[in-house]
Amino acid sequence: MISVVYKLLCLSCSATLEVDELLMGLCDSNKGLDVKDVAKSFFTKYPERLEWYKQGCLNVLPIFKPRINRLMRLYNQSEGVHVLQEVNGCEWDDETEEVKGFVQFGYDGKDFLELDLKTFTWIALRPEAVIAKPIWDASKVGVGVVDYYKTAFTLIYPELLKKYAEYGRSFQLRTELPSVSLLQKTPSSPVSCLATGFYPHRASLVWRKDGEELPEEVDHGEILPNHDGTFQMSVDLNLSSVTPEDWTRYDCVFQLYGVKEEIITKLEKDRIRTNEVKSSNMTVLSTAAVVVLALILIGAAGFIVYNKKKAISPPSSPDNSTELSEQLNPET
Structure with missing residues (x-):
C-alpha cells in the first residue's frame, strides 16, 4: 500500500x-x-x-x-x-x-x-x-x-x-531478532523487560512463572518504532509480592512472528540494570569528596594557628634566653 x-x-x-x-x-x-x-x-x-x-x-x-x-x-x-x-x-x-x-x-x-x-x-x-x-x-x-x-x-x-x-x-520479508535487557529504576520499582531492534513488528513479549505466562501483575507496553526502521517493546513485572527466593521461577520470553527460536531471559539480580547502582556510586564519590575537603580545611586551619603562635612567641636561642633571665633577675 x-x-x-x-x-x-x-x-x-x-x-x-x-x-x-x-x-x-x-x-x-x-x-x-x-x-x-x-x-x-x-x-x-x-x-x-x-x-x-x-x-x-x-x-x-x-x-x-x-x-x-x-x-x-x-x-x-x-x-x-x-x-x-x-x-x-x-x-x-x-x-x-x-x-x-x-x-x-x-x-x-x-x-x-x-x-x-x-x-x-x-x-x-x-x-x-x-x-x-x-x-x-x-x-x-x-x-x-x-x-x-x-x-x-x-x-x-x-x-x-x-x-x-x-x-x-x-x-x-527480513527478520531481525532484538537485544533483550532487564531494567529497574529502584529496588522497589517493577522490573521492565525491554526488547529492542526487532523486525517485523509482529512479536510478543511476556513474563512467565514456572513456564506459564502471567496474565496478572504485568503491564504490557506498546510496540514502538526505532529510528532505524526496527521496533521495540517492553513488559513490566511487579515484584512487590515476590520473595527473592522465588525470582528464579520467573523469566521473560520474546517471540518473533515466523521465527521458531525464543529469546528467554531469566530473572536474575545480576542481569538487572538499575539507576540505583549509579546513585550509590555518586554517594560514595560525594562522601569521599567531603572527607577530602574536610581534611584540607583542618590542615589549613592548623597551619594558620601554627603561624600565628610562631609570630607571637619570641625566638628561642641560647643567647636570647640568657639575656632575658639576666634582665629579670634584680640581683644581677
Whole structure:
C-alpha cells in the first residue's frame, strides 16, 4: 500500500511516502525531499521516480495554499492557525491484481471530505462539510483533484506500488531478532523487560512463572518504532509480592512472528540494570569528596594557628634566653 499524507500548517507543508507502514521518504516544503536509507537504492535504480517526487514536493505548497484559503473564507475564518490534511494511497492484491484506492481530506483535525472512487464525487464526512461538498464538486479545486486521481489510480500508483513491492520484497520479508535487557529504576520499582531492534513488528513479549505466562501483575507496553526502521517493546513485572527466593521461577520470553527460536531471559539480580547502582556510586564519590575537603580545611586551619603562635612567641636561642633571665633577675 502506498500512503501519502499532506499537511498544511500556516505556510508549511509536509508529506510522507509509506509502503506497508515503512517510511520511504519525507517531504518538507521548506527543506525539500528527505529520502530514507531504505529507499535510496530504489531511487538509484529508478532516478526518474526520484525526480517525480522532488517535483511533487515542490508543488505541495502552491496547491494546498489556495485550498485552505477557500475553506477559511467559506467558514468565515479570518485569522488563526488552520490545518488541511490529505491522505491518499492504494492497495494492490498481488494475487487478484485488484487495485483499491482511497482519498480523504481532514480540516482542523477532523474528517472532512472523502472521494468516492466509483462515482468520483465528494462525500461529506461531517455536517460542517455538507456546504463544502457541492463547491468541491463544481470548483476547479475539487474537479482538479478528481481528474488527477482518475489518472493516479489507473496508471501511476499501481505501477509504483508493484515496483516497490518487487524491489523491497526481500527487505520486507527480513527478520531481525532484538537485544533483550532487564531494567529497574529502584529496588522497589517493577522490573521492565525491554526488547529492542526487532523486525517485523509482529512479536510478543511476556513474563512467565514456572513456564506459564502471567496474565496478572504485568503491564504490557506498546510496540514502538526505532529510528532505524526496527521496533521495540517492553513488559513490566511487579515484584512487590515476590520473595527473592522465588525470582528464579520467573523469566521473560520474546517471540518473533515466523521465527521458531525464543529469546528467554531469566530473572536474575545480576542481569538487572538499575539507576540505583549509579546513585550509590555518586554517594560514595560525594562522601569521599567531603572527607577530602574536610581534611584540607583542618590542615589549613592548623597551619594558620601554627603561624600565628610562631609570630607571637619570641625566638628561642641560647643567647636570647640568657639575656632575658639576666634582665629579670634584680640581683644581677
